[in-house]
Amino acid sequence: MSQDVILEAIDVAKHFGTSGVWGAKGHSVRAVDGVSLSVRRGETFAIVGESGCGKSTLARLLMRLMTPTSGDVLFDGRQVSAIQGEELKTLRRDMQFIFQDPFSSLNPRMTVERLVGEPLEIHAPELSVPDRRSRVAELLRQVGLRSEHADRYPHEFSGGQRQRIGIARAIACAPKLIIGDEPVSALDVSVQAQVINLLGDLSRDLGLTLVIIAHDLGVIRHMSDRVAVMYLGRIVEVGDTETVFTDPKHPYTQALLAAIPSMDGKAVDHGATVHGEMPSPSDPPPGCRFHTRCPHAQTLCRTKVPDLSTSRDVSHQVACHFAETLQQRFQRPKPRQRSDATEARFALYRAATEGGTVTHNAKQNQS
Numbered sequence: 001m002s003q004d005v006i007l008e009a010i011d012v013a014k015h016f017g018t019s020g021v022w023g024a025k026g027h028s029v030r031a032v033d034g035v036s037l038s039v040r041r042g043e044t045f046a047i048v049g050e051s052g053c054g055k056s057t058l059a060r061l062l063m064r065l066m067t068p069t070s071g072d073v074l075f076d077g078r079q080v081s082a083i084q085g086e087e088l089k090t091l092r093r094d095m096q097f098i099f100q101d102p103f104s105s106l107n108p109r110m111t112v113e114r115l116v117g118e119p120l121e122i123h124a125p126e127l128s129v130p131d132r133r134s135r136v137a138e139l140l141r142q143v144g145l146r147s148e149h150a151d152r153y154p155h156e157f158s159g160g161q162r163q164r165i166g167i168a169r170a171i172a173c174a175p176k177l178i179i180g181d182e183p184v185s186a187l188d189v190s191v192q193a194q195v196i197n198l199l200g201d202l203s204r205d206l207g208l209t210l211v212i213i214a215h216d217l218g219v220i221r222h223m224s225d226r227v228a229v230m231y232l233g234r235i236v237e238v239g240d241t242e243t244v245f246t247d248p249k250h251p252y253t254q255a256l257l258a259a260i261p262s263m264d265g266k267a268v269d270h271g272a273t274v275h276g277e278m279p280s281p282s283d284p285p286p287g288c289r290f291h292t293r294c295p296h297a298q299t300l301c302r303t304k305v306p307d308l309s310t311s312r313d314v315s316h317q318v319a320c321h322f323a324e325t326l327q328q329r330f331q332r333p334k335p336r337q338r339s340d341a342t343e344a345r346f347a348l349y350r351a352a353t354e355g356g357t358v359t360h361n362a363k364q365n366q367s
């Protein structure tokens, strides 16, 4: 079975060296520590995990905004670290980034016209000024803004509108892939649904591949085709989103799903909630990195690193020595047993979808 893979990470690691204080020896932060993944052309691939687990570092490695300590990233079959000159310019056009904070990522002194037109100036210099202007107007329309917005400055917009400007910039030169690092987490919940819908529409209409980093499991379930769960610099589970959500095999994934917060911000404990702090990536535990917090840890877990391996479902991979036996013990919340917050989010999502302004559900339309 051959999959059309657009982006691949092969055993990628990024270790940050820190200098010691007062002559003390520095240490190394293993932010990403041996990640392999494949993103298929046209899919929406999500990456989830706790704060500090290495998601943003991984995103930057995939985009070639950072050089890996070891390992390779391939984009369309080419090793990105080896790309230079004109080819690098093409890579920058084909892979775009959407930032978490739409305010700090937009130059406050530039009008929307200049902000959205800038990538065109770089990658399509042959466009005349009037042609560029009309292309900017078309891009604004595509992201749900109006052409008269072109003369305004970022501070004149709401957070959701600013993120739409960021998205217009990202799609300006028809990229093949967009990586969004928490693209909606700085927005109000009601606006989040609209921006998620917009990304889904664009991925379908423009044939885009999306890699989305998000904390919110509700968001991911709704918009992604596949999901990778990260813990302390490594991927611990990866598979089709629906499979991972309904049949999580790694204790950490089970805990994340069990701890989706309720309306009042408290975790809903279904019996698998993870306790304690994530260990420091400068001194990760030996063996399975999750063993210090795993309720099922055994002697083997403290010494032997579990590989990501497939179970009966070849598209579902888990890094746990005991995934198959633990599976029977996990009390999965029933499908209807969602938290209030998740229910509220789905209601908003449905309202945005059925409200007439946005009609596309990325997942449904890709299937």
Ligand SMILES: Nc1ncnc2c1ncn2[C@@H]1O[C@H](COP(=O)(O)OP(=O)(O)OP(=O)(O)O)[C@@H](O)[C@H]1O
Binding pocket: 016, 017, 029, 030, 031, 049, 050, 051, 052, 053, 054, 055, 056, 057, 058, 281
């Ligand atoms: N430039 C750097 N120098 C040293 N350590 C770094 C650097 N960048 C990130 N780190 C460390 O690497 C680890 C992973 O950071 P990263 O930002 O990738 O995590 P994250 O999963 O994106 O977290 P969050 O959800 O909070 O955004 C953290 O411990 C962080 O402190």
Ligand code: SF4
Binding pocket: 250, 251, 252, 288, 289, 290, 291, 292, 294, 295, 296, 297, 298, 301, 306, 319, 320, 321, 322, 323
């Ligand atoms: S390998 Fe052991 S410690 Fe790690 S997740 Fe599985 S049971 Fe828990």
Ligand SMILES: [Mg+2]
Binding pocket: 055, 056, 057, 181
């Ligand atoms: Mg981050």
